[in-house]
Amino acid sequence: MNIDLAGKRAVVTGSTAGIGFAIAKGLAGAGADVVVTGRTQAAVDKAVAAIATQQPDAKVSGVAADLATPEGAADLIAEVPQADIFVSNLGIYGAKPAFELDDADWAHIFNVNVTSAARLARHYAPIMKDKGWGRLIFISSESAQNIPVEMIHYGVSKAALQALSRGYAKALAGTGVTSNAILPGPTRTESSVAFIADLAREGGIDPAEAESRFLAENRPSTLIGRFAAPEEIANLAVYVASPLSSATTGAALRVEGGIVESPS
Known part of the structure; x- marks a missing residue:
């Protein structure tokens, strides 16, 4: 299987670290012209440099903006x-008791x-539709x-994101543009490594x-029985971004290590 994203x-979003960075690196490795985004110029520059160092032929640039704001999206x-x-990867999470939310x-x-x-898809999707090809x-x-009981609001927001993806797939039916959601499970990102390190210190293990x-x-x-590596999530994202995934749209694609009990 040869994934070639040259010319794309x-x-x-949210690609200076973790899953987003792995996806950006994977897309660049497949030949895409990749735009890394993050809130600070320093983080963006570091991520762009890291990809360029690992992949000297990569076409990668960066934009520093707070994409959670209309102003940042406009920038x-x-x-x-x-x-x-x-690729909409920007996201936050945090544990808080249900009745305290x-x-x-x-x-x-x-x-x-x-x-x-939704704000950025609203801009990019019509352009993809007019071109007759695209990937959300x-x-x-x-x-x-x-839904995790320790952060119900996070689970609900991710369910909404899955619904958003399905809605765009329907709105773009027959246009050559696909829209899919990817569902990672616990992943060994910088933040999760720090979280586990804290648990280890607290438990003396x-x-x-x-x-x-x-x-x-x-x-x-x-x-x-383990956290996934960010690259394992990115591998699926790169495939979904490619022309090879042309019959996959409106899907919730799980790469969560079998946590969800449902077989589909």
Whole structure:
């Protein structure tokens, strides 16, 4: 299988670290002209340099903007007015007891995780439609189908993102543009590594044991028994971004290690 994205421009939001960075790197490795985004110029420059160092032939640039705001989205659109591939990876999460979630918590997580994606898709999708080819990819989560009691608002926002993806797939039916959601499970990103390290210190155990305990207590249905690597998520995203995925649209594609009990 040869994935060739030469001549395609890809915008990946929230791509200075973690899953977003792995996706940006994977798309660049497949030949796409990739735009990395993040809130600070320093983080964007670091990510762009890292990809360029690992892949000297990569076509990669960056835009620093707070894409959770209309102003930040406008800045990105001004610098990158069109794209063939749009990956909405920007997202936040955080644990908070269900009965303590207030209006501000709900508004904030929806603004970052859902509204930002809808705002940018609203711009890029019609351009893809006019060209007769494009890929919308929304990074949701297994938490969309397996709502975590410790962060219900996060799970609900990711379920909304999955619905957004399905809605765009219907709106773009027959145009050559596909829209799909990717549902990762626990992934070994910088933030999750720090989280597990904190658990290890608190429990007086090593990080590997802390990870195993976390999964046993919080994701006991996992079939791989470990956190995924960001590259494992990116591999699916690169395929979905490619011409090879032309019959895949409106789908919720799981790469969560079998946590979700449903077989489909």
